[in-house]
Amino acid sequence: MSDNNVEKDDFTGVETTGHEWDGIKELNNPSPRWWLLVLLATIIWAVGYWIVYPAWPTLSGDGERGGTEGTFGWTQYDQLKESQAEIMARRAAYLDRFNTASFEEIKANEELYAFAVAGGASAFKDNCATCHGTGGSGSAGYPNLLDDDWLWGGDVDAIHETIRVGVRGEHDETRYSEMPAFGDMLGTKEISDISDYVLSFTSAGDYDGPGQELYEQQCAACHGMDGRGIRDFGAPNLADAIWFYGGTKGDIMSQIRRPKHGVMPAWETRLDESTIRQLAIYVHSLGGGEE
Amino acid sequence: MLNKHKALEKNSILMLIFTVITISIGGIIEIVPLFRMETTIEPVKGVRPYTPLELAGYNVYLREGCYNCHSQQIRPLRDEVERYGHYSLAAESMYDHPFQWGSKRTGPDLARVGGKYSDLWHIQHMIRPQDVVPESIMPPYAHLAKKGADLADIARDMEALRMVGVPYTDEQIANAYNDAVAQAQDESDYHDGLVERYSKVTMRNFDGQKTTTELDALIAYLQVLGTMAELKDYSHDGTKRSAE
Incomplete structure (x- = not known):
């Protein structure tokens, strides 16, 4: 100026x-x-x-x-490590003992047991509740974890193994069973007879019909002569009135004809061993856990 | 000097020259680093381009606007890592065009949803989310199960992606349609070729129907999310990208 x-x-x-705007000048x-x-x-x-x-x-070379x-030398990854270390240090008071203790020892130690159940409950909400329900009561096709009906075993070790390797999943050691589609082998009349016999396990009155013989030929090898199932094969108990895919005659016939097979992912690849152990103890504590 | 700008303002050529200089400085500072952007991608093994079926699923994900409610980026924060798993690496979304990081989480983050749920769960969840998660507010996407996956142009889609740097091979592009159909089948003559062309590919009838539907494609895509990178071998301290 x-x-x-x-x-x-x-x-x-x-x-x-x-x-100048309307007589007003800018200073x-x-x-x-x-x-x-x-x-x-x-x-x-x-x-x-x-x-x-x-x-x-920077102008670093290719592939570098x-x-x-x-x-x-700050990185956000180091910052993450520090904040994780902080929480691990707080958990260490329990975690060190928890990791080395057996399930029996944990059960006997009130403090460790409370730690495991609390940690398991938290991990359950993040990872398991989406299928088994927030409270663990399951839904059609996803087992109820509150009752004492277990497909693959209900003691802590068995639950731990199921969580670790999953069912029909991609883990090498996954629990596996596959019921054949009897719709390819049996006619509607025979499937109907078998369903009547299966229903008779849980209803009053004696069964007298052709279904029994067919059941014993076709089904008993896995589900047992008495229909109580065999866990080594993952074959469900048919005599406890707990039905995975529905308990009407139509549901049972449909399951015999073309069975549905649920898949549970293996959690070993996702969760650390300590979390899986906490989950096993938590699920075991829900009500139906076996000794 | 600050008082001399009148000369600049009154000479349009001089003004033009100085404008170009000023914009160039800003441009250089903003643009030049982008040419070396690849040096900021962490060296991690295992990330491959999507198979044609997964790519079709990715296209469905985009079309349906899943990114409006779901992010695909686990930040390196303790709580997120605790809930979702290992934090996301740039390498894991380097073949996404556009990337699906997102910025809003009405639903959960999906960066590592692959393998977390069974196919059956995804089918039920897409048809009616509340059947499996009663408290969910996600709308149903049942129509995906009824519509055939859009695979007619999938090879050209891959060609376009190759132009922006996704390393699809000629062989992968030539077999795109058959690979896509085969991946959604339990048994197929193309499976051997598919395994050769794409590492760690899972092939099965994702939606349980005979036809290759959009649901097949979307589940194939969701089931591969976050599973490619070999995180066990990864350390952020590594400065050299290991040979793949």
């Missing part, structure tokens, strides 16, 4: 910019000094940031990881 003919505001004596005041200093300080601060924190990609590392 070195022009000689600049206009000055009469009242303040400050130069105007020469712009050409400089930015406040404090504001300018803050701006400059933040610019200098940013340069400091580049130096101490990871900031810029690049970027400036910063003099502090």
Whole structure:
């Protein structure tokens, strides 16, 4: 504004910019000094940031990881490790003993047992509740974990194993069983007879019909002569009135004709051993756990 | 110097030159690092481009706007790692165009949903989410089970992705349609070829129906999410990308 003919505001004596809107003229005041200093300080601060924190990609060679590392050597991954270490240190009071103790020892130790049940309950909500229900009561096709009807065994070791390897999953040691589709081998009449006999396990009165012989030929090898199932084969108990895929005659016929097979993922690949052990103890504690 | 800008403002050529210089400085600072973006991708083994069927599922995921409620990015924070598993690596979404990181979680993060639930669960959940998760507010996507997967153009889709850097081979593109159909079948003559062309591929009838539906494609995609990277071998301290 070195022009000689600049206009000055009469009242303040400050130069105007020469712009006028409806008789109001803009004063050409400089930015406040404090504001300018803050701006400059933040610019200098940013340069400091580049130096101490990871900031810029670099011209590293192909296939190499690049970027400036910063003099502090800070990474968000180290920060994560530190915060994890902090919580692990708090858990360590229990975790060290928990990891080395057997299930019997944990059961006998009130403190460790409470720790396991609390940890298991928390992991259950994140990982198991989506199928087995928030309270563990299951739904059609997903077993109820509150009762004493277990497909693969209900003691802590068996539950632990089921969680670890899953059922019909992708784990090498996964629990596996597959009922054949009897719709390919038997006619509707025979399937209907077998269903009547299966229903007779849980209803009053004696069964007298052709279904018994067919059952003993076709089904008893896995489900047992008395229909109580055989856990080694994952064959469900048919005599306890607990039905996985429905208990009407139609449901049973459909399951004989073309059985549904549920899949439970293996959790060994997702959760650490300590969490799986906590889950096993928690599920065992829900009500139906066996000794 | 600050008082000399009148000369600049009154000479349009000078103004133009200084404008170009100013914009160039900003441009260089913002654009040049992008040319070396690959150096910020962590070295981790196992991440491969999507199979044609998974890619079709990814397209369904985009079309249905799943990203509006689901993120695919586990941040390196203690609580997230505790809930969802290992934090996400840049390498795990390097073949996504566009990436599905998302910024809003109405539903849970899906970055590591692969293998967490059974196929049957996904089928029931897509048809009526409340059947398996009573408290869920997710809308049903039952129509996916009734519509054939859009595979007619999947090879051209892969060609387009190759142009932006996804390393699909000629062989993968030539076999795209058959690979896609075969992956959604329990048995197929194409399975051997599929295994050769894509590492760690799972092949099965995802939705339990004979036809290859959009549900097949979407479940195939969901079941592979977060399962490719070999995280056991990964350490963020590694500076060299291991040979694949």
